[in-house]
Amino acid sequence: MIQLPEDRRPPMTPQLALRVAVVGSFALAMFAIIFFRLWFLQVLSGDQYLAQATTNRVRNIAIPAERGKILDRSGAILADSRRALAVQISPPDLPKSPAAQRALYRRLARVLQISTKRGRCAVPGVGIRRLAVIPCDVAKQLAILPYGDVTIKTDVSPDVQYYLAERENQFPAVDVQEIYLRNYPQYGLAAQLLGTVGPINGTEIKEKAYKGISPSSIIGQSGLEAAYNRYLLGTDGKEQVQVDALGHPTGDHLQASPVAGNNLSLSLDLGLQRVGQAALQQSIDSNYPANGGAFVALNPQDGSVYAMGSLPTYNPNVFTSNLSQAAYDRLKSQNANYPLLNRAIDSAGPTGSTFKPITATAALESGEWTTSSIYDDTGSFCTSPGVCRHNAGGASNGPLDLLNAIRVSSDTFFYNLGARTNIANPIAHPQGGPLQTWAHRFGIGQKTGIDLPGEDAGTLPSPRWRANRDKEELECERATGPFKGHPKHTSCGIADGRPWSIGDNINLAVGQGDVQVTPLQLAVVYSALANNGTIVRPHVGLNVQSQTGTVLQTIDPPSSRHIDINPFYLETIRAGLRAAASQPGGTSADVFANFPEQVYGKTGTAQYNGQQDYSWYACFVPATATSKPIVVVVTVEQGGFGAVAAAPVARQILSQWFFGKPGAYTAGSSKTL
Numbered sequence: 001m002i003q004l005p006e007d008r009r010p011p012m013t014p015q016l017a018l019r020v021a022v023v024g025s026f027a028l029a030m031f032a033i034i035f036f037r038l039w040f041l042q043v044l045s046g047d048q049y050l051a052q053a054t055t056n057r058v059r060n061i062a063i064p065a066e067r068g069k070i071l072d073r074s075g076a077i078l079a080d081s082r083r084a085l086a087v088q089i090s091p092p093d094l095p096k097s098p099a100a101q102r103a104l105y106r107r108l109a110r111v112l113q114i115s116t117k118r119g120r121c122a123v124p125g126v127g128i129r130r131l132a133v134i135p136c137d138v139a140k141q142l143a144i145l146p147y148g149d150v151t152i153k154t155d156v157s158p159d160v161q162y163y164l165a166e167r168e169n170q171f172p173a174v175d176v177q178e179i180y181l182r183n184y185p186q187y188g189l190a191a192q193l194l195g196t197v198g199p200i201n202g203t204e205i206k207e208k209a210y211k212g213i214s215p216s217s218i219i220g221q222s223g224l225e226a227a228y229n230r231y232l233l234g235t236d237g238k239e240q241v242q243v244d245a246l247g248h249p250t251g252d253h254l255q256a257s258p259v260a261g262n263n264l265s266l267s268l269d270l271g272l273q274r275v276g277q278a279a280l281q282q283s284i285d286s287n288y289p290a291n292g293g294a295f296v297a298l299n300p301q302d303g304s305v306y307a308m309g310s311l312p313t314y315n316p317n318v319f320t321s322n323l324s325q326a327a328y329d330r331l332k333s334q335n336a337n338y339p340l341l342n343r344a345i346d347s348a349g350p351t352g353s354t355f356k357p358i359t360a361t362a363a364l365e366s367g368e369w370t371t372s373s374i375y376d377d378t379g380s381f382c383t384s385p386g387v388c389r390h391n392a393g394g395a396s397n398g399p400l401d402l403l404n405a406i407r408v409s410s411d412t413f414f415y416n417l418g419a420r421t422n423i424a425n426p427i428a429h430p431q432g433g434p435l436q437t438w439a440h441r442f443g444i445g446q447k448t449g450i451d452l453p454g455e456d457a458g459t460l461p462s463p464r465w466r467a468n469r470d471k472e473e474l475e476c477e478r479a480t481g482p483f484k485g486h487p488k489h490t491s492c493g494i495a496d497g498r499p500w501s502i503g504d505n506i507n508l509a510v511g512q513g514d515v516q517v518t519p520l521q522l523a524v525v526y527s528a529l530a531n532n533g534t535i536v537r538p539h540v541g542l543n544v545q546s547q548t549g550t551v552l553q554t555i556d557p558p559s560s561r562h563i564d565i566n567p568f569y570l571e572t573i574r575a576g577l578r579a580a581a582s583q584p585g586g587t588s589a590d591v592f593a594n595f596p597e598q599v600y601g602k603t604g605t606a607q608y609n610g611q612q613d614y615s616w617y618a619c620f621v622p623a624t625a626t627s628k629p630i631v632v633v634v635t636v637e638q639g640g641f642g643a644v645a646a647a648p649v650a651r652q653i654l655s656q657w658f659f660g661k662p663g664a665y666t667a668g669s670s671k672t673l
Contacts, residue, residue, distance in 0.1 A: 062149075062214045064179045065234025068261030070194060070224060072270040073542060079194055079225070081180040085161055086154040087112060089134075091142055093173035105134045107170060111163060112153045124202050143202070148215035151199070155181060155321045182218070182225075182320045188313035190273050192342035193452070193540065195223015196319040223342070224264065224540060227451050231544045231553075234261035262552060263545040267304035272297060272653065275662045277309045279652035283636050284311060287645045289612055293636040294343035294519045297653055300527035300620055300631045302556070303536030305450075307653065308520075310343040343635075345450060348458040348516035352604030352642065353409045353587075354618040354633075355511025357529055357573050358439050359417050360402055364569040366434035368420040371572045374399050381415040383502055389415050392605060406576025409587045409603060411510055418509025419502055426463030426500040435508060436462045441563045442525045443535055444517060449560060450538040459516035461508055462500075469495035512607060522618050523633040528563065529574065530600070530620040530631060535560040574622075577602055581619065588617065591647040597658055598625040601650070603642030615639030617646035621654070630657055 070079035087108075095101050109116045114133050121129045121136035124143045131139060134152055141150040161176040182197045198221045204210055209229075210219065214236045220226035237258035276295050284290045297307040314331060331340055341347060363369035379396035382388040391397070391411045397404075405413035423433035431437075439445070445460030459465070476483040476492035483492065507513030520538060527536050541555040577600035580586040582593050587603040601619030608614055615636040623629040632650045639645030655663035 063237030065258035195225035275656040300530040350606040352606035354604035362438035407579040418506035422505035430464035432462035612638035615645035
């Protein structure tokens with residue numbers, strides 16, 4: 001066919017052909033890349049992204065386990081758990097926009113009635129920041145464990161739960177979960193002994209003891225709750241909740257049910273504990289300026305603790321809910337007289353004359369004194385001209401043997417024993433003399449090993465101890481900055497720089513000076529006097545039980561050791577303690593002379609710098625006199641004479657133990673119980 005001239009097309013130029021080829025090649029390459037990418041995503045990586053998509057739509061939720069109960073020896077509940085509602089935030093589900101997060105926090109704060117005022121917030125690994133309460137809680141959690149849920153408020157009402165559930169779109173990442181809160185039905189009774197619980201922190205979660213537990217777990221933080229946490233802590237359950245793109249639940253799957261913790265049964269007698277605290281509080285209220293105290297009652301044969309109290313006390317239930325930092329700081333403040341402190345095991349000081357049986361043992365066993373030796377108590381004891389010590393109240397008791405020296409608590413008699421048992425060459429014998437040796441054997445300056453955290457070892461003064469203190473004082477004074485918590489001063493107050501002297505041993509002989517003893521340590525000493533020299537290991541735990549009451553483990557630690565005391569010496573010391581509580585002139589005879597049981601007891605009046613004297617009383621009724629042997633130690637801070645403030649408390653405890661009623665003692669009363 002012949003084309004007309006007007007139908008003819010001009011031939012393609014080489015330049016145009018080149019351009020078409022380049023564009024075509026580029027387009028082909030782009031299509032190839034897109035095709036390869038689609039093939040890679042769908043074929044090679046499809047399973048991986050499918051798994052990730054599934055994970056993004058599944059939220060893991062821990063189902064809290066109920067914590068085991070704590071029971072007294074008869075099964076009375078001292079601590080259990082109750083169900084409650086908690087408002088929580090899931091940090092991974094928070095809005096990405098900081099502005100949206102702040103708006104969420106403000107809305108949630110209004111609903112929960114939480115302050116939005118900024119304050120100091122200590123974020124681990126970050127430092128101090130200025131944040132409101134809710135963002136502070138979230139920041140702390142993110143610093144510890146980024147994916148752990150943050151509990152914002154516990155024990156909220158169902159109305160709050162309904163309100164938040166109806167407004168899910170306004171409160172993304174916010175959920176209300178059912179949890180268990182610790183409950184202490186006896187309130188302030190044995191509060192320091194039972195202890196507290198709280199959320200696991202960033203340091204604890206890395207410890208071997210807590211390996212594998214949920215980062216949202218509530219664990220024991222003090223007292224028995226901490227000591228027996230591994231038994232009381234249950235195993236949280238696990239649940240996977242499937243959610244849509246907006247975070248709304250679309251289904252759930254239970255992976256594991258929670259397992260409740262085991263119960264802990266104690267040797268504690270609830271009735272005795274209640275009477276002890278009431279009697280101690282009465283003594284504090286009646287003996288101004290007394291402001292605190294402690295007591296211990298235990299079995300001298302096996303060390304099981306029947307009662308242990310510390311005043312002032314507090315209500316441990318405040319720690320299970322929404323305790324503010326300000327409220328916590330008030331509990332720890334000096335103005336509150338440290339109610340969190342367990343004075344029975346963690347407050348040590350001079351014990352006054354209750355220390356004298358240790359001195360008597362040391363003097364007799366070392367041969368420095370005999371049971372028949374006589375000392376003429378003129379009312380004063382002088383180590384050099386003008387350096388004299390006197391009996392309390394200026395008393396003069398005349399010639400005394402050891403038994404009667406204990407009965408009337410002659411200070412000068414025991415000053416003499418302190419001087420006789422002092423080491424002549426402290427440099428050659430830095431460990432000290434017979435008094436230090438026997439005090440150490442009785443357990444002074446050592447922890448008793450009780451099944452409670454926070455026990456104070458106390459102090460047993462010796463030439464070596466004093467030299468070490470002097471060395472620390474010198475190092476502190478030479479330091480260019482703070483030294484071991486001491487600010488920089490000309491004198492740090494650690495020691496006065498003088499060497500060991502005979503006066504140190506004389507003070508120790510009557511339980512004064514630098515000696516530091518806890519009520520529990522003194523109870524162990526008097527247990528040894530009652531049981532012929534066995535140093536028991538005190539314990540509060542009795543056994544671990546399943547939720548159905550089956551005993552899984554018995555708690556019966558062996559004694560620490562046995563010390564060999566000449567039976568005749570020990571009987572003489574006991575006779576002195578018995579006379580002190582029952583015979584005319586005995587320091588506690590006014591309190592115990594008409595008591596039906598055989599009480600062996602010793603008063604103590606300890607001097608504290610700048611304070612009223614502390615009142616002490618230590619006593620026992622041995623197994624040879626009863627089927628219910630018991631040791632009781634009481635101290636009343638700034639209570640004055642031992643017979644005035646501490647001994648009447650011990651009488652009420654013993655009355656409850658033997659007769660089932662406290663039978664308060666009043667001066668001049670002839671009341672039997």
